[in-house]
Amino acid sequence: MADAATTTVPGAGDSTARKHHPALTLVGMTCGLGVILVLMLVVFIMPSLKSGPHDLQVGVVGTSSAADQFETSLAAAAPDAYTSQRFSSEQELRDAIRDRDVIGGFVVDESGVRTLVAGAGSTAISGSLAGTAQAVGGALGVEVTVEDVVPLPDSDPTGVGIGGLAFPLVFGGIVPVVAFRKILPHSVGWYLTGLLVFAAAGGIVVSSVLTFAFGSIESAFWPVVGSMALGIAALALPLAGLQKAFGAKGFTLGAMAMMFLGNPLAGISTTSAWLPSGLGTFGQILPPGAAGTLVRSAAYFDGAGGFVAFWTLVAWIVVGLLLYAVGTRGAAGEEMPERPSG
Template sequence: MSTTQTETTEPSPWSKVAVAVGLLTVAVSVLLTAFAWPSVRSSLHDVPIAVSGPAPAVAQVTAALDQRMPDAFTVTRVDNTATAEELIRDREVYGAIDLSTGSPQVLTASAGSVQVAQALQSVATALGQAQAGAAPAVTVRDVVALPADDPRGAGLAAGALPLVMGGMLAAVLLTNLLRGASRRITGALVFAVTGGLALAAILEFWFGSLDGSYLANAGAIALSIAAVSLTLLGLESLFGYPGFGIGAVVMLLIGNPLSGSTAAPQMLPGWSGTLGQLLPPGAGNQLLRSTAFFDGQGATHSIVVLVSWLALGVVLSVLGAARSRRKAATAPQPEAVLAAA
């Protein structure tokens, strides 16, 4: 047996085993932290709500909220029920406590966030207990409810990861199957449209998880997919596979857990909710909620974020293609190499 064959069949040294185990341990720890930390540490932080009614009553309820749930809510005072409902439908607040009529009520919007709606229901229970039968019972009314076929919003929350994975898959396949920046960009945009139409149809017509205009929902999904796929295409075009790896980490390990798809951005710990809304997964989820349940209200920020990422991806792809052409132009041609030999 030759020396080469002996070397290739020898077992790896135990030091390599230790390194492999260490890397795997770090990787699984990072995955757990990325996906579990936002949920474990989630709580109410400055969630915007409205309180309608006379100034003394509003001040009393606001003080009670601050005492029972410090820093949980940011209160906007309004005069009547109609104004409170308008703020909810415009996605400026997540709900309201209405004291402007003889029967106090709590207004929620489960389509905006099931968790915040549940928190406001607990507030209604606490208000009712505080009244101790001295006033009419506090009622809860869902102003913008989730569809009856999916009252917990499970489809919308579960759909966040496939949107990210779809964009990543598109970037991988287009990079390996197509040559030329224009063809890759075109392929990504066309796939975003077809993927948006397909996923919106599944979520709306099969699962019953979405309301609103089908085409608007498909457009929101398409914009999300395009932002992810083109960003990854651009990073790979300019920096190679390390660029793709960095983009995948940003989208999958940072953007998806911090998207707020299962709760609300204000419930995520510290600055993470704000960061999540600046990344395509978070912006895409909020945009889809706006188109599906709020007639497009509150969509401007999300559209700006997604279009910015999409444009960045296109620019990076063009720059990467230009650099490749320059390298090809300056590289020695085979005929010149043979002549010099």
């Protein structure tokens, strides 16, 4: 009986005995991390390699024959780069540029071609438009002049200040979610209030640096404050909601999406129009891209072109609050003691 009691069943304990050899683990981890590295290179570098003018809306002013000739030369000089729209007057074209309905335009007459650009919209796009105009002018044998209708400030002529906002936006959305969860009292009110207060403070800090240190903004301090605050909140609240509803895994996946998709596809330095069309559109759905568009619109265009971006950020904030409410309700249900039977 004693022997029977101590007899071991074949296969028992195999789960603990069958361990992968360290070499296999090393190979597997190396391959997995290599794939992740390749994906990161594709996400961060491919948008830049494939970026450029494609179907950008431009305006053309001139007589029918002159405009027809110019548009033919424009299509030959830059195939598929621009889509032209006729305007009846130069003032109408200038207004369309300031309203961000078009990225620039051309006034064609007997004296030559006057090119109107908006450097504040994107120095990459305005530079490309000016270069294309010179090529068209050379083909037509006419003089070409360039005028910046919405220029960047003299202290930041290349737009570096606005262009560098992608990482601060993502950082400002991720870090307070983790920090405030650890240091604030375990109260929904205090936690969410902390995130909103940080968003407002972050907007003030960023706008102050852009205005007083970099000179990137001249007369839109408070609109930029509001735009940045909205962008930070649209990042932080959904991440907090994912954390509350799905735990650490939810937060990690959300943070990775914002860092490795939202950041490189935001197009803040060049605007989304410069990115490949599908990637640029996708980037504008995520908070970093929408926030970058709204900040640029607020800083240089009196809010023009920021309508969709504004409501995109509002939608993310609402989604974040709903996720947090669902997570809170689920946690309360789990903690509720069971009623005694009978």
